[in-house]
Amino acid sequence: MTPLLLSSYTATTCLGSGLAATLGGLRDGRCGLQPCHFETVELATWIGEVAAVDQQKLPAALARYDCRNNRLAQMGLEADGFAGRVHEAIARYGRSRVGVFLGTSTAGILQTELAYRRRDPETGALPDDFIYRTTHNSFSLAEFTRDYFALEGPAMAVSTACSSSAKVFAAAARQLALGTIDAAIVGGVDTLCLTTLYGFASLQLTSDQPCRPYDAGRNGISVGEGAAFALLERAPTSPAAGSVLLLGTGESSDAYHMSSPHPEGLGAKLAMQGALRSAGLTADDIDYINLHGTSTPANDAAEGKAVAALFGARVPGSSTKGATGHTLGAAGAVEAIICALTLTDGFLPGSPGTENLDPAIPLDYLLKTRDGKVSRALTNSFGFGGSNCSLILGVAP
Numbered sequence: 001m002t003p004l005l006l007s008s009y010t011a012t013t014c015l016g017s018g019l020a021a022t023l024g025g026l027r028d029g030r031c032g033l034q035p036c037h038f039e040t041v042e043l044a045t046w047i048g049e050v051a052a053v054d055q056q057k058l059p060a061a062l063a064r065y066d067c068r069n070n071r072l073a074q075m076g077l078e079a080d081g082f083a084g085r086v087h088e089a090i091a092r093y094g095r096s097r098v099g100v101f102l103g104t105s106t107a108g109i110l111q112t113e114l115a116y117r118r119r120d121p122e123t124g125a126l127p128d129d130f131i132y133r134t135t136h137n138s139f140s141l142a143e144f145t146r147d148y149f150a151l152e153g154p155a156m157a158v159s160t161a162c163s164s165s166a167k168v169f170a171a172a173a174r175q176l177a178l179g180t181i182d183a184a185i186v187g188g189v190d191t192l193c194l195t196t197l198y199g200f201a202s203l204q205l206t207s208d209q210p211c212r213p214y215d216a217g218r219n220g221i222s223v224g225e226g227a228a229f230a231l232l233e234r235a236p237t238s239p240a241a242g243s244v245l246l247l248g249t250g251e252s253s254d255a256y257h258m259s260s261p262h263p264e265g266l267g268a269k270l271a272m273q274g275a276l277r278s279a280g281l282t283a284d285d286i287d288y289i290n291l292h293g294t295s296t297p298a299n300d301a302a303e304g305k306a307v308a309a310l311f312g313a314r315v316p317g318s319s320t321k322g323a324t325g326h327t328l329g330a331a332g333a334v335e336a337i338i339c340a341l342t343l344t345d346g347f348l349p350g351s352p353g354t355e356n357l358d359p360a361i362p363l364d365y366l367l368k369t370r371d372g373k374v375s376r377a378l379t380n381s382f383g384f385g386g387s388n389c390s391l392i393l394g395v396a397p
Contacts, residue, residue, distance in 0.1 A: 001173055001278050002234070003245040003394070007183075008085035009230040010076060011337040013324040014048035018079040023341050025323055029369050031352040033210045033222050033325055038192050039110075045206040048224025048325025049192060050075070065144040067108035067135040068191045073144060076189065076227030085231055086149055086185060093182040100155035101172040102142045103164025103188035105329030107157075108135035110193035141189055153181055159329065161383030162292070163251075164188055165228065166332025169391055170249035172232050187229035190329040197223055203259060205296055211326070213293035213319035213351055214300050214365050216358045221294050224325020228333035230340075239396035244340045247376065247392045248281065250274025254386035261299055261382060265306025268292075268380065271388035272310055275378060279392045283311045286392070287372075288348050290335045290379035291363075293319020294326055303380065304361035318366040322353035332381035336391055339377040343395040348372045 010018060014032030015025030025032060033046040056071035077083050089098055115130040134140050142157040158164045158171065165188020172184035200206045200223060207220030235245055251274060254267030261268070276282060289311065292303050300319075307317065320338050327334050342348060350369040357365055376394040 001248060002177065003247050004173060004176060005233045005235040005239060006230045006244040006246060006340060007233050008082050009337050009340055010080035010082045011226065011228040011334050012050060012076045012079055013226040013327060013334060014050055014224055015324060017075060019341065022338070023345060026320065026338065026341065026349045027347065027369055029350050029352050031210055031323055036197070038197065039194060041194060041197050043197060043201050043206065044208045045201065046210045046222045047192060048222060048327065050225050053191070062144065062147060064131055064134045065140060067111040069104065069108040069141060069189055070144045072191050072225065072227045073141060073189045076229055077145070077148060082229055089183045089231060089233065090149065095150060096152040097182040098151050099153045099172060099175055099181040099184040100142050100146045100151060101168040101184055101186045102145060103158045103168045103329050103332060104138055104141050105159060105161055105164060105190050106193055106196055107138045107141055109195050110191065111135035113194050145185060160387040161385065162328055162331050163381040163383035163387045163389040164329040164332060166336065166381035166389035166391055167251060169246060169336065170251055170389065173246065173249060176232065176234060182233070184232045185229060186232055186333070188330040188333040189227040190327055191225045192223065196328065207295065210353045211295035211322055212353045213295040213321055214358055214361060215354045216356045218295045218297060218300060220296055222325040224327045226324060226327035226330040226334045228330055228337045230337065241396055242344060243396040244343055245394050245396060247394045248275045248279025250278055250390045252388045254388070256386045259384050261302040262386065263302055265302040267386045267388040268303050268306035268382055269309060271390040272306065272378065272380065275390040275392045281376065281392065286311065286315050286376050286378050287374045288342055288377045289315055289317035290339050290377065291317045291319040292380040292382045293321055295321060300358070301361060303382065304363055308362050313362050313364045316348055316364045316366050318349055318351045320349050322351050332389060335379045335381065336393065339379045339393045342374045342377055343393060346371060346373055348374065
């Protein structure tokens with residue numbers, strides 16, 4: 001593929017709002033996870049909750065979109081001057097030439113959970129102020145973002161579990177290559193809700209302590225929430241030094257099982273190979289791998305086999321979910337932005353919480369953050385149902 005420019009990008013997680021908070025947390029090796037006290041949930045688990053989401057107020061004209069997911073989306077869009085850069089792109093290209101491609105897993109499902117508590121006691125009818133289309137509906141995130149900027153171009157939501165907001169980079173890249181748009185808002189937002197927390201607990205996938213990716217004693221995920229966005233544009237012939245570029249994308253669907261990965265990491269391997277092929281690179285060209293690393297026994301083992309088969313133990317890697325939690329449908333975008341920070345700030349992030357590496361997984365796994373030059377980074381996002389996506393980002397010399 002032709003490299004694309006990330007002309008602006010931002011991330012908001014439990015580490016804080018914006019790039020400075022994210023970078024500071026990663027540099028310090030900080031864990032943003034806390035014991036779960038979300039809403040009425042009673043589970044012995046740790047979560048990555050973003051502060052002050054419910055204090056957000058949407059513009060009056062967009063009040064129909066009010067839900068936790070779209071409030072966090074607004075927080076993300078307004079961080080790091082991202083909204084201003086979008087308006088500049090609109091001025092350059094026109095409202096119909098800027099697309100919206102966003103990933104989410106559960107969107108505003110919390111709004112439905114809250115509405116069910118207020119059903120009519122006789123008829124069971126949901127309250128009149130509940131609007132499914134603009135809250136719970138997966139497309140509500142993309143529609144909210146499009147209306148937030150009064151855009152008129154194509155918009156789509158991708159909901160493929162944990163690969164959702166990685167796959168949108170590939171979807172937007174295809175539309176830019178086709179010429180249907182000149183710029184794209186890509187990213188993802190997912191927020192805490194009872195369905196997710198109790199759902200993962202019912203699958204025995206949540207840990208009663210902060211998650212420990214690739215640790216020999218790992219025993220489950222820490223659910224988090226987050227919002228991350230990037231503005232994709234065609235790169236100039238000679239990008240400015242330090243510019244972050246999307247170099248390649250790889251997607252696969254092994255459909256091995258609804259909630260378990262292929263034990264040999266078949267789909268993961270295919271996605272990484274596809275990304276390398278798309279970028280015209282080899283395994284030797286990658287300086288850092290942001291591993292999907294959910295901290296479940298099966299997922300880390302399968303990904304580890306796939307990475308070892310392609311890269312051996314040569315390329316350093318880590319999962320940053322010990323810092324942010326697993327932000328589910330937002331994870332692909334959050335971790336792409338983390339890779340962008342490694343490229344521009346010259347460091348390799350460690351893995352908060354991980355202490356005793358699993359000896360059965362032969363990778364160069366980073367326990368602590370260290371300085372180091374990163375010119376090309378690969379990031380993995382693997383979802384339920386075998387939906388996999390790998391992205392490669394690079395920095396212009």
